[in-house]
Amino acid sequence: MKNPLLFLLSQFLLLGCYAQDENPSIYVGLQVSPNFSYRVLSNSSGEQSVDDEIDFLNNREDAAFGYRIAAVGGLRVSNNWTLEAGVAYVENCSIFNLSFGNNGDPRRGIVPYDDATVGELKTCLSYVGIPLRIIWNLGTEKMKVLASFGLSPQILLNQMTTAKLDNGNEWVTDFSEDAAGFNLSPSFGIGAEYRLSERFFLRAEGIARFGVVNVNEDSPINSYIYSSELNVGVNYSLLQ
Numbered sequence: 001m002k003n004p005l006l007f008l009l010s011q012f013l014l015l016g017c018y019a020q021d022e023n024p025s026i027y028v029g030l031q032v033s034p035n036f037s038y039r040v041l042s043n044s045s046g047e048q049s050v051d052d053e054i055d056f057l058n059n060r061e062d063a064a065f066g067y068r069i070a071a072v073g074g075l076r077v078s079n080n081w082t083l084e085a086g087v088a089y090v091e092n093c094s095i096f097n098l099s100f101g102n103n104g105d106p107r108r109g110i111v112p113y114d115d116a117t118v119g120e121l122k123t124c125l126s127y128v129g130i131p132l133r134i135i136w137n138l139g140t141e142k143m144k145v146l147a148s149f150g151l152s153p154q155i156l157l158n159q160m161t162t163a164k165l166d167n168g169n170e171w172v173t174d175f176s177e178d179a180a181g182f183n184l185s186p187s188f189g190i191g192a193e194y195r196l197s198e199r200f201f202l203r204a205e206g207i208a209r210f211g212v213v214n215v216n217e218d219s220p221i222n223s224y225i226y227s228s229e230l231n232v233g234v235n236y237s238l239l240q
Helices: 004-021 048-060
Strands: 025-043 061-076 081-102 118-129 132-139 143-165 170-174 182-195 200-210 221-239
Touching: 025 048, 025 081, 025 200, 048 061, 048 081, 048 221, 061 118, 061 221, 081 143, 132 182, 143 200, 182 221
Parallel strands: none
Antiparallel strands: 025 061, 025 221, 061 081, 081 118, 081 132, 118 143, 132 143, 143 170, 143 182, 182 200, 200 221
């Protein structure tokens, strides 16, 4: 199937068909995930000057911490399979390091003022998304190991760059018009589930995500975001 989102939804429906004979349970939960994100750059123009700029950026930019918060609902369709969907807010960041005395980045409207100079640029892209996951689990009633595959369509809310100045001030610039308004992020995870009581259970998972859409729409440099995160969630069973 050409559309990966339609393929994943079809698998959700297929697995859901088994729920009629497996005494399904339903839960809701809240997830909080600190993430560590970066990007992969590539040259879409083939020009040597663009390759040189990519080398420069790779030498100056570092990964940075962001976060993800999600409200989810899940359906245990069998002893080993769970379907999960929700709504998430995600912030992915990277840091561009400059030596103090640099003139900032005029392309982004960031220039020195009041005799201050720029030392660091931190760029964060904020998204709202619909995370969809298929979760496989194995273990006892009390403790399970988990593996998951997911796909999250995401809509860009804003793209902000914060410039840290040597006088202690910060300068924030919004340049969301430079970024793609939509992204699609597959994810793979592994973790564990621990049941606290008849209704409450906890999950902790390491998850890797990769954006498949170039976020630099009008630039000769393609940029694809990837991140790793520790996803911690508390869940409550509504029906079991």
